[in-house]
Amino acid sequence: MAIRAGVITVSDKGSRGEREDVSGREIIAMLKDIDAVVDAAAIIPDEPDRIKETLIAYADGKKLDLILTTGGTGVSPRDLTPDATLAVIDKEVPGMAEAMRRQSAAITPHAMISRAVAGIRGQSLIINLPGSPKGVRENLSVVLPALQHAIEKIKGDDRDCAPQDGGTGLAL
Numbered sequence: 001m002a003i004r005a006g007v008i009t010v011s012d013k014g015s016r017g018e019r020e021d022v023s024g025r026e027i028i029a030m031l032k033d034i035d036a037v038v039d040a041a042a043i044i045p046d047e048p049d050r051i052k053e054t055l056i057a058y059a060d061g062k063k064l065d066l067i068l069t070t071g072g073t074g075v076s077p078r079d080l081t082p083d084a085t086l087a088v089i090d091k092e093v094p095g096m097a098e099a100m101r102r103q104s105a106a107i108t109p110h111a112m113i114s115r116a117v118a119g120i121r122g123q124s125l126i127i128n129l130p131g132s133p134k135g136v137r138e139n140l141s142v143v144l145p146a147l148q149h150a151i152e153k154i155k156g157d158d159r160d161c162a163p164q165d166g167g168t169g170l171a172l
Contacts (some may be wrong), residue, residue, distance in 0.1 A: 071131030089119030
């Protein structure tokens, strides 16, 4: 199953054409590794209402399986992506954000100031990523292996997540 994805770059400068969207392009390139098709992409300012509107449009209107944001995940006054995301999701998936921070913390102590979140709205998985291409690569590479399974579960797949034979996959 191809994953239908959307990419939202949250950047005041990017939305005004003052900065190239390298992080959004990095996400799109990495998604090709997991058979994902990017059906929507936008560059929007760091405005909470605009972020919420775009997330809702992608999840409810376009019914995308996966929505990845880049930018606005830190502690600066204009870093509001996690707040907007929390306002629109039905439930959090904290393990994804924790895994991304854990991986990044092995590389830089700045990872501990990330406020990125991951969660579900309807049948869409939403994940906040940092605004730098390096941060995107480091964080997205951590969750890529789990995305297909997570999306299948969000869509109602009722198969067991692990073999019932103690993990070998062999019938007993």
